[in-house]
Amino acid sequence: MRAVTAPTPGGVDALEVVDRPMPEPAPGEVLIRVTAAGVNRADLLQRQGYYDPPPGATDILGLECSGDIVAVGEGVTDLQIGEHVCALLSGGGYAEYVAVPAGQVAIAPGGVSLVEAGGLMEVAATVWSNVFMIGKLQHGETLLVHGGGSGIGTMAIQLGKAFGARVVVTVGSQEKADFCRELGADLTINYREQDFVEVMKAEGIKADVILDIIGAKYLAANIAALATAGRLVIIGLQGGIKAEINLGALLTKRAAVMATSLRARPTAEKSAIVSAMVAQVWPLLADGTVRPIIHSTYPLEDVHAAHQELEDSTHTGKVLLTL
Template identity: 60%
Template sequence: MHAIVISRPGGPEVLEWQEVPDPRPARGEVLIEVAAAGLNRADLLQRQGYYPPPPGASELPGLECSGVVAEVGEDVEAFKPGDEVCALLAGGGYAEKVAVPWEQVLPAPAGVSLVEAAALPEVACTVWSNVFMVGRLRRGETLLVHGGASGIGTFAVQLAKAFGSRVVVTVGSAAKAARCLELGADEAIDYREEDFADKVQADVILDIIGAKYLGRNISALAPGGRLVVIGLQGGAKGELDLGMLLGKRASIHATGLRTRTVAEKGVIVRGVGENVWPLVSAGSVRPVVHEIVPMADAAGAHRMLESGEHIGKVLLAR
């Protein structure tokens, strides 16, 4: 098969479309003929040499895909050849085929094209596990989402609104603010002009920035609030005011998805299938796709993601 190979750590130019050995499904795995793969910022870090795949995972980039089941390994009963699916991966999505544990596979939801379904696994699993499983967001509470126009952000806005919460986002342009409001956000704060900590008291904050926002995030938490950190775009080390955290009876959680065990990912995937997929199929929550790029031009897609001008997901399609 052909796949995108990272020839060496570096810029987008190190992504090369090469012939590589075909994967084979092991016991408990599903082999997917890939239709499309979603891009994530973790892919950029892996390309630069900062985010190696966990032990035993494919060295190829790509943390989510959609496609058709080509073959199943022993002990797989939930899927069969010909099924249209999408999957959460530990790696290997930028390829014509990928093998993945069946617990991390979901049926492609109704009402979404097979290519667009590649935009869903990573954002759905990230938002469901962090906002609802860890953050315990409840109806009527306020969610603050940093990077509201990102793939994760656009999905979080829709899902939280579908569950009856108030949603505030931070964005970096008027166009991104307008799109988030169209998706259902109650308020969009341009971080270039306003300090979000002066504007909102949130029950749950979904944060991709990390250290740079730590102090202001604590200030922006309501009493009993939950800060969930899922990214470190603003650094990994910051100063924490424990007195303020204590006074608010608030909590901080820091989580990742890629390095979790198959069993842990399986719990999240099942939760998405039960709680999120019905909303997607009904049209209440939709994938937001900025652009679909040929898989062989992964370098161009990475440049697009790095520019920060996109709204929603960038996909690679075969």
């Protein structure tokens, strides 16, 4: 089968479309014939040599996919051959076939095409687990999302509004700001031109939950933007890994700083996240309250162009590979 790897870390040229044996589903797994796979920033980090797969995971890139089940392993009873599904992966999505634990697989939601579903699981699981399960966002609270125009950002805006929150986002362009407002964002802040803490202060807004992809660069500012009993959830390190923290500010606000990742979690934890997410988010997709935002699709052979687009940050929403 065709698959994409990056045997030597580097730029987009490090990506290679190779031939690999078709995987077989182990007990508790299903085999999916891939229709589409989401391209995520974590894939760029893996290609660059900064984000190795968890022990035992394939070196084939790709953390989410959609497709049809073509085989089921021993013990799988709730998923059937032929069903249209999407899956959360530890790797392997950039391929014609992938084997995945059944608990990380969901029937593709109504109202969404199978191609669109290829970019759904990673963003929906990330937002649901971090904003709602860890951050415990409540109706009437304020959610601040950094990178509002990203796949995660566009999903966070929609889910935040669907559950009754006020949503503030930072973006890098007027075009992305306009799009985020169309999705429901209450306030957009251009981080290239504005200080988000100062803008929020001028508007009289404090964040109850912050979903942060930047890390060290924004740590002090994020703490300043938190409300009393606010929760800062860090899921990315685009702005570095080391920063000083003002413990006095945290104590004064009774605030919390949490850092999480999804890929390396045990299967049982991922399965629990998928189950909770499907129960809460899939109905919103089915009735059109929430929709996947797809910026572009590329054939698997054009994976270099897909990675370049994500690296250039010219996209709004998701970039997909199709097979």
